[in-house]
Amino acid sequence: MSVATLAAQVRAGELTARAAVEQCLERIERLDPELNAFLDVRGDAALAEADALDREQPRGSLHGVPVAVKDVIDVAGERTTAASLILADNLAAHDAAVVERLRAAGAVVVGKLNTHEFALGAMTTSPHFGPSRNPWDTARICGGSSGGSGAAAAARLVPATLGTDTAGSIRIPACYCGVTGIRPSIGRVSNRGVVPVSFTLDTVGPLAPSAEDCAILLQSIAGHDPADATTADVPVPDYRVELEGGAGGIRIGVVRALVDRADPRIAAAVEAALERLAGSGAHVEEVEAPLLDEAGTILQLVMLPEAAEVHLPWLRTRLAEYGSDVRVRLLTGLLLPGTAAVTGQRARRWYCEQLRQVFDRYDLLAAPQMLVLPPRIGEDTVEVEGRQVLYRLSVIPTNSPWTLAGLPVASVPCGLVDGLPVGLALVGRRFGESTVLRTAHAYQQATDWHTRQPPVAA
């Protein structure tokens, strides 16, 4: 059931918040042992909160809607582990800002979701808590780092989830799990109470079956937070109202270089989606995006030292407790020359200016969300353009460029290849979430890919 439908039923008195939570807890109990999307389930606490909501007048747009959040986001009284040993017993004293806002809108947080350790990787295969398994093929990864968020939304364990995205971590699992996910603009959503990866790149955003669901979630969490210097004090539009604008007249630049690098079956699905948008009145043409190959390197120069600085106390005292992949990333950030880090920040500004000029001509850019299908758990290489490359490198071309510029990006389900979902990335101007969501919604009004469910969920 969609977020909108469920909330409407609770508001109309056709469904209680308790019943909605009970349904989710039953699905989690039945399906999650195979998926490992959840690290903690708040069964009794969530039911008590639902009972309290059932005694109140509706708080807001999410009254009685069960949600779950990635386990880097604090929920008061619960542990925030970041799927790490280092934080395995870390009890949160306060709600994160996004959890405060979800609760203010009436949502019930039913649990904490699996992630790549410290949100520092794209697989969600924590050596400490085990991998999240892709609901479409449980032998494969969910992507990451918000892999539990993608799996839980795809298997309809909850109607919607929150993830975080520093370098692709909402979009990748949204794509691989066949749900819609939006990474908001940097500064749009507060990061207060979220375990940081990189202060100048981190974002929090929703994953759910549809763009409409994501719009409702984003509406509830977006906006300036005086207690978080990384949020921007800019107005938040009414995303749900603006959803109905349709795709007519939207100027979409298709990043041909990325379409050409993708698995041809993925490229075909993306091109079919763009044809559909053109049929809905969008102006679709090819564009050359600047510095695609450099963006990944620039991102590493920015992100790795910032992450290492966050982790420095634990690098000194608990180094052996990190998984090897995360440990190497953090040590690389520690040992990168300071001059290279500054060059990265200068190159980032240069890159943003180059990309801004492209957005003088287009409202959105479009590209495949991922170049390849999700690898099997345990495999770390994939085939790109006939060559075996490390999976972690394969995610860079379609994620780093938009991340680096702090732009909003949605991954929208647009097909199945070998029974696995593939996604279309829609990239907007800074704070242009409305246009991204409106276009995704228009596509989803004309197609049904976002309604497809994995066999495990049926």
Added chain:
Amino acid sequence: MSEPEFTPVALLRAFAERQQVSPTDADLEAVAAFLATVLARLPEIERALPAVTPPAGLYAS
């Protein structure tokens, strides 16, 4: 008497230990490979980057 040989791992270890971090040789070998990949692409970016470009701010603008 020959000069002491500084391998990449030994150099990285020295810098890590200056920051009170003590990685294993295996970690540092992986870091050396990662750094080599990233730094190999840096000269191209340095050449293309206009000299007057200041660092990005918090919002990358």
